[in-house]
Amino acid sequence: MDERARQDDLDAPRPLRLAVIGAGMAGILSAIKLGEAGFTDFTVYEKASSVGGTWRENTYPGLSCDVPSHLYSYSFALTPEWSHRYSPGPEIRAYFERVAREYDVMRSIRFGEEVTSCRFANGRWQIETARGHRDEVDAVIAATGVLHHPKLPDIDGMESFSGAMFHSARWDHSVALDGARLGIIGTGSTAVQMVSALVHRVARLSLFQRTAQWVMPQENPEFTEEEKAAFRADPAALLGLHADLSKMFGVFANGIVDAESPQMKMVQAACLANLEDNVRDPVLREKLRPSYRAACKRLVISPDFYDAIQQPNAALVTEGIERIEPRGVRTRDGRLHELDVLVLATGFKADAFMRPMRITGRGGMTLEQLWNPRPEAYLSISVPELPNFFMLNGPNGPVGNFSLIEVAELQLGYIMQLLERLRSGACREVSPTRTAMEAFEAEREAAIPKTVWVTGCRSWYLDDRGIPAVWPFTFDRFRDEMRAPAETAFEFR
Numbered sequence: 046m047d048e049r050a051r052q053d054d055l056d057a058p059r060p061l062r063l064a065v066i067g068a069g070m071a072g073i074l075s076a077i078k079l080g081e082a083g084f085t086d087f088t089v090y091e092k093a094s095s096v097g098g099t100w101r102e103n104t105y106p107g108l109s110c111d112v113p114s115h116l117y118s119y120s121f122a123l124t125p126e127w128s129h130r131y132s133p134g135p136e137i138r139a140y141f142e143r144v145a146r147e148y149d150v151m152r153s154i155r156f157g158e159e160v161t162s163c164r165f166a167n168g169r170w171q172i173e174t175a176r177g178h179r180d181e182v183d184a185v186i187a188a189t190g191v192l193h194h195p196k197l198p199d200i201d202g203m204e205s206f207s208g209a210m211f212h213s214a215r216w217d218h219s220v221a222l223d224g225a226r227l228g229i230i231g232t233g234s235t236a237v238q239m240v241s242a243l244v245h246r247v248a249r250l251s252l253f254q255r256t257a258q259w260v261m262p263q264e265n266p267e268f269t270e271e272e273k274a275a276f277r278a279d280p281a282a283l284l285g286l287h288a289d290l291s292k293m294f295g296v297f298a299n300g301i302v303d304a305e306s307p308q309m310k311m312v313q314a315a316c317l318a319n320l321e322d323n324v325r326d327p328v329l330r331e332k333l334r335p336s337y338r339a340a341c342k343r344l345v346i347s348p349d350f351y352d353a354i355q356q357p358n359a360a361l362v363t364e365g366i367e368r369i370e371p372r373g374v375r376t377r378d379g380r381l382h383e384l385d386v387l388v389l390a391t392g393f394k395a396d397a398f399m400r401p402m403r404i405t406g407r408g409g410m411t412l413e414q415l416w417n418p419r420p421e422a423y424l425s426i427s428v429p430e431l432p433n434f435f436m437l438n439g440p441n442g443p444v445g446n447f448s449l450i451e452v453a454e455l456q457l458g459y460i461m462q463l464l465e466r467l468r469s470g471a472c473r474e475v476s477p478t479r480t481a482m483e484a485f486e487a488e489r490e491a492a493i494p495k496t497v498w499v500t501g502c503r504s505w506y507l508d509d510r511g512i513p514a515v516w517p518f519t520f521d522r523f524r525d526e527m528r529a530p531a532e533t534a535f536e537f538r
């Protein structure tokens with residue numbers, strides 16, 4: 046093709062074929078927004094048989110979201126029907142299912158289709174699924190979730206336990222809990238929600254704590270029928286509430302990146318008062334008192350955890366686990382805690398992202414090579430050698446205590462602008478420059494020491510160097526960055 050013909054070809058608008066990977070919160074969002082923007086040729090690949098992502102996988106008793114429901118909703122699909130300020134998991138799952146149906150997303154989804162590889166060849170992505178289905182697309186949106194792959198502890202004798210044992214995200218609903226002797230390993234958000242929900246059902250609950258957590262007290266009132274009716278009658282009030290909550294979380298998010306901010310002092314004071322005022326036994330209180338600052342680990346929010354752990358049938362076990370035996374958990378003081386059921390609320394592999402998918406970009410570079418020693422992405426969205434490949438809630442983005450829906454909506458708005466470049470024919474391939482990504486990463490690392498996440502705790506935020514793999518700037522900056530891609534940060538071919 047001569048230069049003139051090539052230029053004509055490049056300038057011609059062209060229909061794009063796209064793939065979205067995952068039909069959780071971010072995948073449903075992508076399908077809706079792609080449709081609204083007039084992209085008609087796309088498929089959402091979902092490995093499971095239904096939508097909902099983390100809300101489909103997590104079904105443990107007590108599951109809820111600690112972002113208020115009126116904020117943890119798509120900004121364009123607010124609902125007056127939330128039952129509680131922090132609604133339970135099944136209700137959130139039902140919300141995503143309903144939105145997917147109402148926005149006609151279902152017909153774009155291929156269920157039971159796990160994408161196993163994406164290979165960039167001749168300017169397009171070759172996609173393959175576990176079932177052998179193949180597709181060729183111009184661009185990919187990976188909406189594969191953050192906390193997705195369970196992290197199992199490495200404790201001696203795990204396989205010898207004779208009772209029921211499972212990870213919190215793989216709940217076995219066939220196991221009877223009423224009257225059982227239940228053990229829970231872990232004290233993160235998951236375990237705390239579970240303890241409150243189960244302590245009144247089981248005969249005995251043993252919570253194996255390796256590290257104490259600060260707990261932010263948070264009431265969870267039900268919305269009355271009158272309140273719901275008022276929201277139904279006045280959609281503007283609903284919008285206003287969403288906007289107010291977003292502003293409030295923005296203030297918190299701006300504070301979390303500065304350990305000395307007034308917001309962090311307020312959080313510290315509230316958590317401390319919660320502990321001092323609500324735990325009566327001084328020995329238990331000291332066991333529950335963390336040795337690091339509040340919000341260093343992902344802040345745990347609960348209205349009733351301290352009440353639950355003080356129930357006569359609850360025990361906080363802090364001696365450290367020696368091994369697991371057929372009859373229960375043996376702690377380092379030699380004691381055997383006999384159990385019928387053992388739940389591993391031990392968290393997730395937070396650095397997996399879209400892995401174990403095999404991804405091969407320009408020049409045969411694999412994701413494993415690109416992310417060795419650790420995941421990196423420009424503004425958490427794109428990687429230099431992976432043209433036309435975009436991530437929602439990817440590495441080093443804002444994943445702290447705020448609405449990942451808001452984060453994904455902002456990121457998708459940015460991605461849509463890049464897709465528009467491809468569709469208009471302005472370019473065939475878009476990817477961030479290595480210089481832009483390295484500059485972002487250097488600035489990110491320079492901002493980390495000021496944040497509360499490095500004030501002396503271990504958490505899933507930390508990478509292999511102990512550096513938090515999260516957005517260390519204000520949320521306002523994130524919003525600004527997401528307004529439009531910076532011309533100089535990208536290579537448009």
Ligand code: NAP
Nearest residue numbers: 109110111198231232233234235236255256343390391392
């Ligand atoms: P997590 O915060 O990573 O907590 C894992 C817990 O397991 C920690 O207490 C950890 O102890 C403990 N643990 C891990 N390995 C252990 C071992 N070998 N022996 C003893 N203890 C061990 O996991 P998560 O509670 O599932 O929560 C993960 C994230 O999911 C949360 O931070 C949050 O972002 C999200 N989440 C959100 C909600 C919500 O309401 N929005 C609810 C649940 C989860 P150490 O502290 O000592 O490491």
